[in-house]
Amino acid sequence: MEGLEPVTLESSWMQILGNKRGDMTDSTRRERWEEWKKIAVKNGAADFVEYWGDTLECLGCAHLDNDWCNLSQLPCTVNPILTYRNNIMGMACMGFGRLEKPPIQLTIW
Numbered sequence: 001m002e003g004l005e006p007v008t009l010e011s012s013w014m015q016i017l018g019n020k021r022g023d024m025t026d027s028t029r030r031e032r033w034e035e036w037k038k039i040a041v042k043n044g045a046a047d048f049v050e051y052w053g054d055t056l057e058c059l060g061c062a063h064l065d066n067d068w069c070n071l072s073q074l075p076c077t078v079n080p081i082l083t084y085r086n087n088i089m090g091m092a093c094m095g096f097g098r099l100e101k102p103p104i105q106l107t108i109w
Contacts, residue, residue, distance in 0.1 A: 004028075007035045009043050009104040013084050017074060026073040033068070033075055052077050057091055071097040 004024065005015050015035050018024050024032075037049045053067040055076045063071040069092035070085075074080065079090025 004032075007032050009036075009039050009045060011036060013078060013087075017078065019084075026071060029073055030068060040059060052089070054089075058098075060100055062101045063093070064099060069093055069097075071099075 005011070007016055016036050017029050021029075024083060037053075040046065040049045052075060055064060057068055058064045058069065058076045061069075064070050064076065067076055069076045070075075072080070072092040074092035076092050077083070077089045078092055079088070080092070081094075082088040082090040
């Protein structure tokens with residue numbers, strides 16, 4: 001997208017994902033997140049990718065897509081307030097958007 005700074009290992013959350021959702025398309029946001037992860041792994045920072053990819057709190061949520069929240073269009077662990085301001089992990093939807101997947105009916109015979 002025109003006008004966006006290239007993603008680097010040192011990019012801030014706002015540089016990678018924008019200050020608000022309207023700063024770039026949802027697909028561009030996700031592409032830039034995936035690009036940061038590739039750069040991190042290439043530069044020996046795979047532990048950061050693993051840390052920010054921990055989706056334990058989001059397991060079972062209908063919006064979960066690997067490490068991405070389809071509701072807020074952010075990485076699941078990137079809270080738009082806590083993470084942007086203080087680099088603290090949180091839930092992208094802040095827990096308010098959680099939607100449990102319906103239970104799966106298993107046939108046991």
